Amino acid sequence: GEYEPLLSAKDLTRVEIGGGDGDSGTGDGSPLPDDLTRNSLELPELSEPELARHYTRLSQMIYGIDSGPYPLGSCTMKYNPKFTEDVAALPSAAVHPDRSEGSVQGNLELLYRLQDYLGRIGGMDAVTLQPPAGAAGEFVGIRVAAAYHEHNGEGHRDEVIVPESAHGTNFATAALGGYDVVSLPSDDEGRVDLEALEAALSENTAALMLTNPNTLGLFERDITEIAELVHDAGGLLYYDGANLNALLGRARPGDMGFDVMHYNVHKTFATPHGGGGPGAGPVGVVDDLAPFLPAPRVRQCEAESTGSEPRYELFEPEHTIGKVHGFHGNWLVLLKAFAYIARLGDEGLADASASAVLNANYLAERIEYDVPYGPFHHEFVASAGEQDAADVAKRMLDYGVHPPTTKWPEIVPEALMTEPTEVESKDTLDRLAAAFNAVAGEDDATLEAAPERTTARRIDQTSAARSPRLSWHHLEDES
């Protein structure tokens, strides 16, 4: 494929600013005095047709969910239904966050209903939609836990326990919240080691953060006992919702004893990943924690009269931790998630999980790489064995499919963490398995030379990091 030049290589136009007296109402000069303005601005100045071609060409150099299977473990790369874009594009959805509550009843009702949907799905009593991403949801969870303990005179609790196979965000979030992170080893079967948990728990435990099924796709069968242990130690149990797509309609975090959880709507509820974001990370909690949730939340007003349409209002939870986003979170993403849930309903959600689990099991059965742990649900972690998992991934690109997540969790050597999701057909899974298996039979030299059939060949990461060139200004000397 041909490369697309940078916009700056096509044009850079310097616009001079100033020459105004700052009082000019209609004059040609700047309407501001020169000491309040910059001198000039130099950026590309291109026509709409040129830009259309630039971005069309860039888009052609991207593998998206409509390009083929995208089995990134832990990322739940589902098909993103097109109609959800249409509802997010409705002009009536485009409102300013400072509008009066009375004039945006549509937004409030929709958010209220989404709070309700998510509460039902997670088995949680109260939900905030404010966190703009999963990690932001985790942060709310940690801040809520801190506020709860503080409120109960347990402000000394300064440790958060995180299994070693957990998502990196769990560690980072606990640290951001000011907690010491206590890492918890897995047992031989890849699950939480109960003895180690008992040893880790103490009067300083604020919370245990857990993903279930865990990153190996395994259900933490001892979850009831784990919950008891944590609660007995005075800690809270946090559910990382990244793997919720495994359990829709089969089990709910609230029923397992979790006190607080986040939902990744860009995973479980099919909102697009957008090349990294935006997502949304709503947080659900049990009743005891509801007073600590971020403000504002949405509630139904008292009915004014029988038969009248219910009205909605914002309110501040009694002991709220305050805000974790400047406004109401990623509204357009929440809107899409609402539409997805409303479309699928009970049956659709349950089938999504059922098909996701069936797909993972079928794919694992079809590939020649070893899958050391099971029984897994929506994802599995194979081992590339003697091969380098990162090289395996590069080589899979040559077979026209997206590779799995690699080298993590570390409990599996040369991990290939694979999550096909429910949207792949048997035919596609067979094709994906064929790609895995073709690579499994290849030698290291071939793998190291990969990819060969992609827009760019293997990219030099070391040089990128050693002498960072982070804008076109850094490339000026070159061309």
Add this chain to the structure above:
Amino acid sequence: GEYEPLLSAKDLTRVEIGGGDGDSGTGDGSPLPDDLTRNSLELPELSEPELARHYTRLSQMIYGIDSGPYPLGSCTMKYNPKFTEDVAALPSAAVHPDRSEGSVQGNLELLYRLQDYLGRIGGMDAVTLQPPAGAAGEFVGIRVAAAYHEHNGEGHRDEVIVPESAHGTNFATAALGGYDVVSLPSDDEGRVDLEALEAALSENTAALMLTNPNTLGLFERDITEIAELVHDAGGLLYYDGANLNALLGRARPGDMGFDVMHYNVHKTFATPHGGGGPGAGPVGVVDDLAPFLPAPRVRQCEAESTGSEPRYELFEPEHTIGKVHGFHGNWLVLLKAFAYIARLGDEGLADASASAVLNANYLAERIEYDVPYGPFHHEFVASAGEQDAADVAKRMLDYGVHPPTTKWPEIVPEALMTEPTEVESKDTLDRLAAAFNAVAGEDDATLEAAPERTTARRIDQTSAARSPRLSWHHLEDES
């Protein structure tokens, strides 16, 4: 590139129909008696994600206007402004054609305004928007001419004169209208040969169909004399609007003496070509011909009271030829054309032609192929000389650009009919010229082997035509 299998290769599901008694209001069987229904239907049954990938992949195997320059002579491949798609997608535009006039005042006013715009642009007194394409517009012109002559007791006129370099549709349309086609040779300079015209004109002449500038891009400088000759012979002068993009704001067919013309809104007014259509071919006429236009047209009603909003109604021209489309033509296309004209205004339209003419002249200057005729306007016809023009085109594909129209008009040997339009930048024209010039230096073997870098290599036309396989049913034996 990888091929995309046919939908039928992915799935064919046969649905059985019947088993009903024809009275079943709610039963499981067919609601119709079996003798009124087919037995079964066999088509692909695929999920939305599978279809999204299928059509995404197909789209990737198409060169569009956002892919690069598209200098097809006579086709006016302009950039299609994105916002025009938005206005065509407005839910309020989606109305049924049998709605009462009073309830679709928006449609009627917009069409009325477009009639008015086009009349101004072409210098015509009355416009119909009904023809769904340029050839349909030509047909209206020919039918209107026939009706006019008939009305005037000149029904014996049975010949239409068409220059030999004219678009194929002119010939075919005249024939469809029942006319004998009289072909008119060009003079040495590539224009209408006045003597030949005089010789061709007679009491049997119904019309002369003319493109101006003609397909060589040359303005018919003798147009006033031509008009006189035709009118003196009792004929009508028809303007083929395919090349109108050369003249916006510089000259108008009505001012040149044309009696009837069509507009190609998918050329001049930037509505997308859609892989072949839909377009729209409105027809403008001088006052004398207005009573013969297709029905219905739109007009403003008498004002009900001062200050009230004007209202619009459909009406039937007095001697209308009737209908040439089942309803109101390609409404969504007309809507886009209206938006384009309203966006550009006088200055934008004039600049479009100016830039189109500048681009053609600049490109011609930059390429090494000979351009035998001039001065040309928005397009020129180069000659590939000793090379085969069709092979030149195939080879240009390898350089990542779309080739010009080839082998036509025949007045230029191995014609490369080139129309860059106003949307190409100087940089793009330089790149396009480089592609022309690279091919100009290559040998026949290279050209005959081309293209090499496209999705498909050179396609066998002979085999396609010799044993036509026109549906997947014809391919069943194969796979």
Add this chain to the structure above:
Amino acid sequence: MHGSHATGSPYAPHTEEDRTAMLEAVGADSVEDLFDVPDEVAFDGRFDIDARSERETRRLVRSLLARNDEVTELLGRGHYGYYVPSLVDHLADRSEFLTSYTQYQPEVSQGFLQALFEYQSLLVELTGLPIANCSMYDAATALGEAATLADRIRDTTGHRVLVPELLREERRSTLENYVAGTDLVVESYPVEDGTVDLAGLEAAADEEVVMIYAENPTVRGTIEERLEAVGDLAESTDALFVLGSDPIALSLLERPADVGADVVIGDASVLGLPTSYGMGLGLFATREDYLRQVPGRLVGASEDATDRRAYTLTLQTREQHIRRERATSNICTNQAWVALRTAMHAAVLGPSGMVDLAERDVRRARDLAARLDEIVGVKAPVHDRHHLREFVARVDQPARAVASDLEKRGFAVHVVGDHEIQVCVAGVPDERLDRFVAALEGVVR
């Protein structure tokens, strides 16, 4: 203003520097010099059309269209408001599909050619006829093209074209324009209770007939019951049997090939397009015999130089750009992008979805008719026939007044007789039908 694109066309990219350099290259002082327009026909450029920003233009169009009333359309008679899945918009709007030209360079057009090939295949399956072109403008023009086909292949035997007396006037008028250049004349045959009056048709048919046209469903929404007899009659008189239909009807009703149809025409955009004020997609399918007389473009399978499957426009020698006045039609620009949308919509539905849609509407129309029939002053359906999705109802009051009152209550219906309205359920949600029943009750009370 700082902008280099501040005036002129917003879609022309030239900066002043570019323009100067280009003029220099061509040896002209100004762009004006490049125009070879004699003074006597020169125009001063004043159309008096104001330029607007993109945003203002969008506001203008939105404000104009806001003058359309919002009503529930129970309208059919050849144009239908089926729900079009979002997928169709999103994929068909990809600019590669939307902005490309006719596939004269197939090597860079494989995607569109394949989609059109799949569209043709869809129509072949639906009609049972082996040849389908990749679009005419609409049903009316496709009917006209069918008649000129009849003229070409049957021209020694006669000149009469028989159409049902209840044919939509617009279709008939378009047909008459298409045959105006031939010696064909269009004549009506009688219709009985919404469908072909077979005895009447038999009486009208003689050796002068070159084409018999029928529709299924008919313009009154009824389903024909004697199509095979019509086919036999056409065969016996050596007339072309042309049948009008559409993809949803074809997915359920008798297969045209099974009743002897020689040509199927119709509006295929009932799938793929929302109501669009009549913008359509001419369906055209026929027998193998007439392959070289077919109007319009055909996509065929072939192979490329490496023997891989490829698609291309084929049999182009039928077309105007090659054969000029001896072409099978004057059509050039067609409705390819609508055909793409139709193929996409059909693919989303799948065969089961298509049959379901048709069967559900048969039931819904029947139910609605029964409910209307219970209203005092209304009889529905008027015709003792099966209906696909619409039916005629008799109202005691003047139909025009009833329709006008219904419109005020937010419902549009057809007026098809002094005391007849026609009502279509296609695309109308059930709860709207409920409200319609109530509205009609209110109106005729």
Add this chain to the structure above:
Amino acid sequence: MHGSHATGSPYAPHTEEDRTAMLEAVGADSVEDLFDVPDEVAFDGRFDIDARSERETRRLVRSLLARNDEVTELLGRGHYGYYVPSLVDHLADRSEFLTSYTQYQPEVSQGFLQALFEYQSLLVELTGLPIANCSMYDAATALGEAATLADRIRDTTGHRVLVPELLREERRSTLENYVAGTDLVVESYPVEDGTVDLAGLEAAADEEVVMIYAENPTVRGTIEERLEAVGDLAESTDALFVLGSDPIALSLLERPADVGADVVIGDASVLGLPTSYGMGLGLFATREDYLRQVPGRLVGASEDATDRRAYTLTLQTREQHIRRERATSNICTNQAWVALRTAMHAAVLGPSGMVDLAERDVRRARDLAARLDEIVGVKAPVHDRHHLREFVARVDQPARAVASDLEKRGFAVHVVGDHEIQVCVAGVPDERLDRFVAALEGVVR
């Protein structure tokens, strides 16, 4: 129903035959057998959420959102309703952009990486700072991240974070959550007539200060006049000078690098997103010194194995998925697609369009203030400063009542004091401003 997709998720493609074959392959009798969920925590699947067709779902959302009132929003204070060109929607909605994941496989993500690299370059040009990440969530969280950056690089010298007393409460609250895990405390410094009270700030600043935050324009729409002095003060106390702004402001106002800013944060989605109830895009730019302490993702230029230009995420060892609890931030999912839209919108405007937009709004806001000032009972602007696009007006009547009356007339304004409203012109067409003046006249009469 005929459909094989009739139940369950409409986006799961399995036919019954596939399902059976797959179960056989994995050796299970049913999908239930694959779930390893203990009975005591099993759930019966009854959420009591009804499934709907795509069309019904769209109708549901449309009907809910129809409960929003249509008003002209003269609202700003950090979220703006600039017109977003259609091009942005059409290109950003291409599914390759919309549906792809973070670019961990750069070889198949070059297009997005390059777009993000161009976004970073835009911010580098706008701020004059050499490092810009490729997005935080919004301005408030970017402010929080700036504080944790200050904490990391300045933690030996103190714990005070100074912010203007008029900072939006939401930003302050978010900031306080971000620093809750550190020893930092957030304190206010005084503001005078809408801008920094320099004497007050000097009085508040001591060696305990690790960060001074200012905004340009301020939340009251005023343009800061002493930013260089703030920068000097920050430098002299070894505090990080963090400046809040946005791309349109930055295209016209003093360049942050020129006034000594160490970090620039803000909401970059003022370009690229329509008003979206506060959904934003956290802008984050800083000095080269802090490169390895920057939160969020960075795209860098590199080469591929054939030495051709290529782009890749770089310096990932700062991030949570590598460094876990020692990461520079916990951010993972960011706002990449919004950054793409912002870059597109900026590209459509070009530098001249951006400067024009800012300058035009300066003039329009000034004109509007002057017109409001002529109304009896209104004083505008309240602050004797230059304004970028919004200003505070004093009303004699209670501001809340004025705003409420304005809302009834179709205009939304901020209430920022008992007798103060705030009015923003960004994105509001001139004729709407005219109508607003008339409306306010009517309200305060």
